[in-house]
Amino acid sequence: FGASEETDFILRALKQGAKIVFAPEIKVHHKWGGAAHAGYGLEHMKRDFRSSRSRARGTGAIYAKHVAPSYIVLRGCLAPLARFALSIHKPRHAAIELGTAVGRLQGYFSWKRLY
Numbered sequence: 001f002g003a004s005e006e007t008d009f010i011l012r013a014l015k016q017g018a019k020i021v022f023a024p025e026i027k028v029h030h031k032w033g034g035a036a037h038a039g040y041g042l043e044h045m046k047r048d049f050r051s052s053r054s055r056a057r058g059t060g061a062i063y064a065k066h067v068a069p070s071y072i073v074l075r076g077c078l079a080p081l082a083r084f085a086l087s088i089h090k091p092r093h094a095a096i097e098l099g100t101a102v103g104r105l106q107g108y109f110s111w112k113r114l115y
Contacts, residue, residue: 011062049096052100
């Protein structure tokens with residue numbers, strides 16, 4: 001997928017009857033992002049859009065692969081569009097939210113087309 005591998009693994013394990021236990025001593029760290037700086041411009045927006053789109057494709061593929069209910073797919077795609085509209089005055093946030101919506105749709109329809 002390029003992202004959401006952990007979610008896919010857990011969903012497949014649960015389908016096979018695995019039990020989930022809480023282990024507070026285990027930590028997972030995903031390094032991504034960074035603070036926007038004063039020179040934030042179009043190239044930074046493009047980078048943030050591409051990065052969030054790439055990660056969000058995995059979520060869209062998860063929706064299709066595991067046959068998520070339509071309300072989950074709609075919420076997952078419409079929520080970032082709503083956040084995009086609300087953050088249009090914050091270029092970095094807007095780029096990330098739009099990339100997320102586009103990526104989820106691409107991942108969903110790419111998976112549907114392949115399988």
